[in-house]
Amino acid sequence: MTFKKVLATTAVALAMMSSTVSADEIKIGLVVKALGIGFFEAANEGAQEAAKELGNVKVIYTGPTSTTAEGQIEVISALIAQKVDAIAVSANDTDALVPILKKAQQRGIKVISWDSGVSAAGRKMHLNPSSNQLIGEMNIKLAADALKAASIASGDVAILSATPTSTNQNIWIDEMKKVLPNYSNLNLVATVYGDDLADKSYRETLALLKTYPNLKAIIAPTTVGILAAAQAVKDQGQIGKVFVTGLGLPSELAGHVDSGAVHSFAIWNPIDLGYAATMISYNLVKGNSSDSEIGMGRLGAATLDDNGEAAMSEPFIYNASNVHKFADIF
Amino acid sequence: MKKLFTSREALLCMLILAMLLSVGSVAKDFLSLSNLLSAYNDTSILIILALGQMLVIITRCIDLSVAANLALTGMIVAMINSSFPDFPVSLLVLFGMLLGLSMGMINGLLVWKLQIPAIVVTLGTMSIYRGIIFLLSEGAWVNAHEMSQTFMHIPRSLHLGVALLSWLSIIVVVIFYYFCRSSRTGREIYAAGNSPTAAFYTGIDVGRSQFIAFSISGLLAGLCGYLWVSRYAVAYVDVAAGFELQVISACVIGGISIMGGRGTVVGCVLGALFIGVINNALPVIGVSPFWQMAISGSVIVLAVIASSKAEKKSGRIILKSAAIVPSR
Numbered sequence A: 001m002t003f004k005k006v007l008a009t010t011a012v013a014l015a016m017m018s019s020t021v022s023a024d025e026i027k028i029g030l031v032v033k034a035l036g037i038g039f040f041e042a043a044n045e046g047a048q049e050a051a052k053e054l055g056n057v058k059v060i061y062t063g064p065t066s067t068t069a070e071g072q073i074e075v076i077s078a079l080i081a082q083k084v085d086a087i088a089v090s091a092n093d094t095d096a097l098v099p100i101l102k103k104a105q106q107r108g109i110k111v112i113s114w115d116s117g118v119s120a121a122g123r124k125m126h127l128n129p130s131s132n133q134l135i136g137e138m139n140i141k142l143a144a145d146a147l148k149a150a151s152i153a154s155g156d157v158a159i160l161s162a163t164p165t166s167t168n169q170n171i172w173i174d175e176m177k178k179v180l181p182n183y184s185n186l187n188l189v190a191t192v193y194g195d196d197l198a199d200k201s202y203r204e205t206l207a208l209l210k211t212y213p214n215l216k217a218i219i220a221p222t223t224v225g226i227l228a229a230a231q232a233v234k235d236q237g238q239i240g241k242v243f244v245t246g247l248g249l250p251s252e253l254a255g256h257v258d259s260g261a262v263h264s265f266a267i268w269n270p271i272d273l274g275y276a277a278t279m280i281s282y283n284l285v286k287g288n289s290s291d292s293e294i295g296m297g298r299l300g301a302a303t304l305d306d307n308g309e310a311a312m313s314e315p316f317i318y319n320a321s322n323v324h325k326f327a328d329i330f
Numbered sequence B: 001m002k003k004l005f006t007s008r009e010a011l012l013c014m015l016i017l018a019m020l021l022s023v024g025s026v027a028k029d030f031l032s033l034s035n036l037l038s039a040y041n042d043t044s045i046l047i048i049l050a051l052g053q054m055l056v057i058i059t060r061c062i063d064l065s066v067a068a069n070l071a072l073t074g075m076i077v078a079m080i081n082s083s084f085p086d087f088p089v090s091l092l093v094l095f096g097m098l099l100g101l102s103m104g105m106i107n108g109l110l111v112w113k114l115q116i117p118a119i120v121v122t123l124g125t126m127s128i129y130r131g132i133i134f135l136l137s138e139g140a141w142v143n144a145h146e147m148s149q150t151f152m153h154i155p156r157s158l159h160l161g162v163a164l165l166s167w168l169s170i171i172v173v174v175i176f177y178y179f180c181r182s183s184r185t186g187r188e189i190y191a192a193g194n195s196p197t198a199a200f201y202t203g204i205d206v207g208r209s210q211f212i213a214f215s216i217s218g219l220l221a222g223l224c225g226y227l228w229v230s231r232y233a234v235a236y237v238d239v240a241a242g243f244e245l246q247v248i249s250a251c252v253i254g255g256i257s258i259m260g261g262r263g264t265v266v267g268c269v270l271g272a273l274f275i276g277v278i279n280n281a282l283p284v285i286g287v288s289p290f291w292q293m294a295i296s297g298s299v300i301v302l303a304v305i306a307s308s309k310a311e312k313k314s315g316r317i318i319l320k321s322a323a324i325v326p327s328r
Helices: A002-017 A038-054 A069-081 A098-106 A132-149 A167-182 A198-211 A223-235 A250-259 A270-286 A323-327 B002-006 B008-026 B033-058 B066-083 B089-113 B118-137 B149-156 B164-182 B184-194 B196-201 B206-232 B243-253 B265-284 B289-313
Strands: A026-031 A057-062 A086-089 A110-114 A125-128 A155-161 A186-193 A215-220 A243-246 A264-267 A293-295 A301-303 A309-311 A316-319
Touching: A026 A038, A026 A069, A026 A270, A038 A057, A038 A270, A057 A069, A057 A270, A069 A086, A069 A098, A086 A098, A086 A270, A098 A110, A110 A270, A125 A270, A132 A167, A132 A186, A132 A215, A132 A243, A132 A264, A132 A316, A155 A167, A155 A198, A155 A223, A167 A186, A186 A198, A198 A215, A198 A223, A198 B033, A198 B206, A198 B265, A215 A223, A223 A243, A223 A250, A223 B206, A243 A264, A250 A264, A250 A316, A250 A323, A270 A293, A301 A309, A316 A323, B008 B265, B033 B066, B033 B164, B033 B184, B033 B206, B033 B243, B033 B265, B066 B089, B066 B118, B066 B206, B066 B243, B089 B118, B089 B149, B089 B206, B149 B164, B149 B206, B164 B184, B164 B206, B164 B265, B184 B196, B184 B206, B196 B206, B243 B265, B243 B289, B265 B289
Parallel strands: A026 A057, A026 A086, A086 A110, A110 A125, A125 A309, A155 A186, A155 A215, A215 A243
Antiparallel strands: A264 A316, A293 A301
């Protein structure tokens, strides 16, 4: 632990020394769950992009060496000592960081959480990568896009979920059903459950392919499900006839995008997330925000709900053009 | 003739046929040859694992670590393949089997030499094997595009119109049939489970038989590790989570007595096929997912009731207080 402490402190100290601090430069501490994780490295890329765009902003990218709350407390203490203007943190623990973040706020530092939030007492606002409604809409849109790309006018779609009791899956499915009437060419025929098990998801997909000959798209908003469905479609020789889409990670789906079983899929874009967190931090420091809205630069404005939470954007679409670039990241 | 209809295997056979026909009457394509072959192919891994488990259960033990063993060998094999795509897959499969064998041997040794109850040993090793997957992979997945073409293709390749995966399970069934009926080791395993005391007096080392059963179960789990990862084209920590319960269910439904000593290869295969038919039929006829669980569960309970009845009938007590079981 002490070794990690030394490492973390040195990281911050080095970051301090390497900069020639001008008097009115705005310093934003971007605290991640742990250093060396591709997803967060990508977020840093976005944060640096925002800093460049804003000018006169310095983003200090830091975090502990392993995903612990204690490690983050050390790092945040160091940032407070450095007198940063804002801290944007993706927290390892909802509550453990609250005392140190309160201390930061008392010193006039603007604190936000992003990706993984902290309790309302510890931050000004929390930035979610997306919202349930946007995720639901995106899933249906992806199915429609896949059909359009293959010049299929209309057809049946099915949803392959995780377990029947999975809360977020069910919310997303409800949101999908709400927007479905806007897509008259998509006919939802079934919702099946693969329990986030590869074998059951695969089997359910085979049953869908057999039962619904007019099936054109399978929406799987779960990483295990989307992989199993893509493999089943491939094994059944249905590539080009049935498209699998939903939520997944680029590193896991790159192969299926190449094979054509998946036309496109979605998940948050970590670069945008780092960019938005930096923009929001900057605007809070500058006082460019109201209680209900904060600007996020090229991404528009974030609207805060009663709990001080906001959704960044709809999930980002990955397809053959960008999946390999992101596959190296996460 | 009467014996045929009262035998458990015949009953199961008729039950499976009745299920197939009733599903076929709802979904007409279900009884097509290609669909039946695909359902059998889907059940192949379960059949192989259930046969290994059968031996263990016959020796009055249980192997809860099969799925974890499968997942660990699967992950290691997939990681080797993704790092060294040129490493021959046949050697890789052999390596996976050896790996599974050694994990089974660890279970067997703990049961044999330290005489720890099998359920405790395998409950422990189950978590250990799963834990090792996480340590090795650090939570990362091995995905389809990281595996070589040969690695993915072998179980799918068709021979006489049937996938190699299915052929493998048929080969394992045939070997088991002769092993259990005619080999000395096979008969010893039955004897050790049927009556450990009597087996001891005839010179059979009960612990050694249990060790052999665990080793075979591990070996097959290792083979299935490769087959699973290749079939579903993905390896991650939770691969085949909970699959050990399906394997044990297949044995119980197939009439392998959980008290040890009883059970046939045919029954075990039918038990696995029964679960396979349920797994493949229920999604086709659109049964609600909640009912799917309830149906599989009820069948298992019914099977246990049936076998407990069968056990009551058998055996006469000649000497009420038999000699104390020497080894366990």
